[in-house]
Amino acid sequence: MSSVRTAPRSSSRAHTRSRRLGPGDRLFLTVVVGIPLLALLFFVWLPALASIGLSFTNWDGLTLSDIHWVGLDNYHQIFTNYPPFWPAVRHNVAWLLFTALLPTPFGVFLAYQLDRKIRFTRVYQTAIFMPMVLSLAVVGFIWEIIYNPDTGLLNGVISAVSSGHHIDWLGDPNLNLWAVLVASGWRHAGYIMILYLAGLKGFDPALKEAAALDGANGRQTFLRVVLPALKPVNIIILVVTVMESLRAFDIVYVLGGGIGSKPGMELLSLLISDNIIGESSHIGYGSALAVILLLVSLAAIGVFLFQTFRKEDQ
Amino acid sequence: MTLQSRTPWTPTGPSRRKVVQGMLGVGAAALAMPALAACGGGAAADPKTVTFGSNGADATPKKAYAAVTNAFQKDSKLTVKTNAVDHDTFQNSISTYLQGTPDDVFTWFAGYRMQYFAKKGLASPIDDVWDKIGAGYSDATKQLSKGEDGKYYFVPLYNYPWAVFYRKSVFQKYGYQIPTTWSQFTALAKQMKKDGLSPIASGYGGGDSWTNLGAFDYLNLRANGYDFHMSLMRGQVAWTDKRAVRTIDLWREITPYYQTSAGGRSWQDAAQSLLDGKSGMAVIGLFLGQQVTDETLRADIDFFAFPEIDPAYGQDTVEAPTDGFMLSRKPKNLDGAKKFLEFLGSAQAEKLYMGVDPSNVAVNSGADTSSYNALQKKSAELIAGAKHITQFGDRDSDPGFISTVVEPGLVEWLNHPDDGSALLKKIESQRSRFFTA
Numbered sequence: 019m020s021s022v023r024t025a026p027r028s029s030s031r032a033h034t035r036s037r038r039l040g041p042g043d044r045l046f047l048t049v050v051v052g053i054p055l056l057a058l059l060f061f062v063w064l065p066a067l068a069s070i071g072l073s074f075t076n077w078d079g080l081t082l083s084d085i086h087w088v089g090l091d092n093y094h095q096i097f098t099n100y101p102p103f104w105p106a107v108r109h110n111v112a113w114l115l116f117t118a119l120l121p122t123p124f125g126v127f128l129a130y131q132l133d134r135k136i137r138f139t140r141v142y143q144t145a146i147f148m149p150m151v152l153s154l155a156v157v158g159f160i161w162e163i164i165y166n167p168d169t170g171l172l173n174g175v176i177s178a179v180s181s182g183h184h185i186d187w188l189g190d191p192n193l194n195l196w197a198v199l200v201a202s203g204w205r206h207a208g209y210i211m212i213l214y215l216a217g218l219k220g221f222d223p224a225l226k227e228a229a230a231l232d233g234a235n236g237r238q239t240f241l242r243v244v245l246p247a248l249k250p251v252n253i254i255i256l257v258v259t260v261m262e263s264l265r266a267f268d269i270v271y272v273l274g275g276g277i278g279s280k281p282g283m284e285l286l287s288l289l290i291s292d293n294i295i296g297e298s299s300h301i302g303y304g305s306a307l308a309v310i311l312l313l314v315s316l317a318a319i320g321v322f323l324f325q326t327f328r329k330e331d332q
Numbered sequence: 333m334t335l336q337s338r339t340p341w342t343p344t345g346p347s348r349r350k351v352v353q354g355m356l357g358v359g360a361a362a363l364a365m366p367a368l369a370a371c372g373g374g375a376a377a378d379p380k381t382v383t384f385g386s387n388g389a390d391a392t393p394k395k396a397y398a399a400v401t402n403a404f405q406k407d408s409k410l411t412v413k414t415n416a417v418d419h420d421t422f423q424n425s426i427s428t429y430l431q432g433t434p435d436d437v438f439t440w441f442a443g444y445r446m447q448y449f450a451k452k453g454l455a456s457p458i459d460d461v462w463d464k465i466g467a468g469y470s471d472a473t474k475q476l477s478k479g480e481d482g483k484y485y486f487v488p489l490y491n492y493p494w495a496v497f498y499r500k501s502v503f504q505k506y507g508y509q510i511p512t513t514w515s516q517f518t519a520l521a522k523q524m525k526k527d528g529l530s531p532i533a534s535g536y537g538g539g540d541s542w543t544n545l546g547a548f549d550y551l552n553l554r555a556n557g558y559d560f561h562m563s564l565m566r567g568q569v570a571w572t573d574k575r576a577v578r579t580i581d582l583w584r585e586i587t588p589y590y591q592t593s594a595g596g597r598s599w600q601d602a603a604q605s606l607l608d609g610k611s612g613m614a615v616i617g618l619f620l621g622q623q624v625t626d627e628t629l630r631a632d633i634d635f636f637a638f639p640e641i642d643p644a645y646g647q648d649t650v651e652a653p654t655d656g657f658m659l660s661r662k663p664k665n666l667d668g669a670k671k672f673l674e675f676l677g678s679a680q681a682e683k684l685y686m687g688v689d690p691s692n693v694a695v696n697s698g699a700d701t702s703s704y705n706a707l708q709k710k711s712a713e714l715i716a717g718a719k720h721i722t723q724f725g726d727r728d729s730d731p732g733f734i735s736t737v738v739e740p741g742l743v744e745w746l747n748h749p750d751d752g753s754a755l756l757k758k759i760e761s762q763r764s765r766f767f768t769a
Contacts, residue, residue: 079427080454168605186593189595277537277735293736295424298448
């Protein structure tokens with residue numbers, strides 16, 4: 019029934035608006051919508067579709083006549099005969115779980131504490147947000163110095179406490195991913211904090227007062243009142259976390275040293291660049307890897323869009 | 333529709349539109365920038381100008397190339413327009429660079445990759461240049477400068493050897509002898525460990541995994557000879573071959589003597605530990621000298637050829653990567669570019685270059701060697717006495733294969749040096765992807 023009632027209303031709204039638009043406005047609208055649309059098609063969708071097409075071929079990137087159709091061979095090779103692929107998938111999943119379970123809740127926690135008008139809150143905010151201002155590549159360089167096996171800060175502290183201990187933070191394949199995750203989490207927590215703080219600023223304090231009057235303690239207030247009320251921010255944070263985990267690249271690229279992933283630090287994004295950038299490129303193979311990552315990302319975005327639109331329909 | 337309710341949509345007046353139009357204009361300009369920049373290269377079709385793409389963007393090589401080009405400009409009345417790009421960036425973008433509008437003459441390396449681009453038609457043959465400069469070069473160098481079709485494509489400038497470097501004072505202090513055979517070498521390493529040194533300096537952290545190739549190449553060359561090594565590098569033999577297994581086995585004998593925590597250390601820090609006398613030896617190239625700032629220290633550094641393993645091969649091969657120049661496929665100023673290449677192949681150009689950058693050795697036999705330091709003199713002798721010259725793992729093979737398969741594999745293996753069968757199987761599984769017809 020509701021659809022019957024809303025239909026004429028929306029059409030009448032469209033009608034009144036179209037009467038307000040002159041030909042100049044239409045032209046303006048066409049230009050304003052058309053140019054970004056063209057840019058989007060040209061710079062996003064065309065390369066994406068080209069990648070999908072190329073993923074079924076074998077190409078060294080030199081002359082167009084060298085493109086050979088190989089069907090699903092690239093995918094078959096990647097899934098069955100590409101040693102770094104499954105470790106990369108595992109590391110991407112580890113990245114996602116780690117980021118979602120530690121730095122993200124920690125960022126929320128920081129935001130919640132800083133929102134309570136403690137002294138010097140601005141100073142804390144700035145300090146915690148600072149790493150976010152730096153590019154991940156720069157963060158990588160900073161942590162490279164901290165993790166240096168001979169002159170690094172961390173090993174310096176460790177050897178001061180107990181001499182003779184020497185930990186190869188970035189060289190040990192069982193350790194280096196976690197070392198990198200600490201570095202990226204250091205930055206991620208600040209980002210989440212700012213996002214959540216912005217949400218908390220728009221939060222109606224009356225709700226908190228009401229909860230307090232009903233006898234809720236701090237934890238209950240946060241879990242039962244604040245968290246549900248900030249659902250839009252939560253979704254954004256979730257999406258940001260998933261996206262950051264999937265596109266994780268630059269910090270590992272810096273700490274792992276460019277082309278040729280380090281054992282223990284393989285990631286899907288790195289495998290793509292391994293195959294495409296460099297002196298001898300395997301465009302088709304790299305594209306197939308990129309398509310796999312694209313599908314995973316699309317699934318994540320799809321869930322997000324589905325969630326948002328469902329809410330708007332209601 | 334929450335967004336709309338917060339910001340009511342009211343088209344009022346042109347001011348807002350102007351702002352948007354302005355922004356669009358800026359956006360379009362930003363989008364067009366790369367395209368415009370790409371066009372820049374095409375502008376120079378001046379018969380008086382030769383363009384030169386150089387990977388020497390660091391201070392020392394930049395100055396050295398400038399000395400060479402300035403001399404050529406004075407000589408020939410031609411102008412050389414140098415386009416210097418960071419070394420790694422140049423290397424990584426070489427394919428797109430050569431297909432676009434490359435400079436007339438560009439810097440590159442001898443070996444497999446030079447032949448690859450020659451085969452793909454991305455470089456022009458320069459046999460007529462070699463008619464004039466050929467007399468100054470040895471047969472081994474001439475071989476290095478030819479493509480698979482037998483034509484010349486490359487003009488060498490300098491090379492530098494890989495060897496086992498050490499400090500004379502450290503060897504004197506402990507009474508060490510120069511090892512010439514494998515058993516002497518392993519015994520020396522063992523003794524160094526007893527004496528509290530890190531026997532073999534090692535650092536392959538970050539982007540330095542390539543440094544491991546030095547040891548791998550030499551072990552394979554000494555144990556299995558030049559011919560097998562080259563077939564292995566060119567993907568003509570299975571990596572699971574018994575001979576490759578033996579190379580890994582030999583390597584395993586010395587891994588206990590490697591400096592610890594090497595996976596997170598840069599090669600510069602490893603070199604520093606040798607210079608500080610904390611490590612005993614290092615398998616490295618003459619570029620180690622770039623780490624030396626104190627000239628008295630430089631006099632204390634020496635090297636010996638990697639020890640013999642199989643007497644059938646002795647120490648007959650020296651790994652000496654050669655850098656030089658190529659001619660792009662459609663040079664805008666063909667005559668000028670060839671004149672420039674002739675000059676680059678002359679003894680005079682090498683002398684000018686080496687005068688500024690002394691961490692290399694000139695290739696032209698006519699080059700003046702009187703200003704060489706002791707290390708350079710010894711390097712030149714080592715290379716001159718070699719029966720075969722190799723170019724280093726990532727230059728003798730497909731660089732993608734080496735950097736994305738072999739190097740990560742070796743790093744992983746060095747972390748837990750076992751019999752290597754898993755490592756070799758892993759490498760072999762990827763071989764066909766890189767070496768097809």
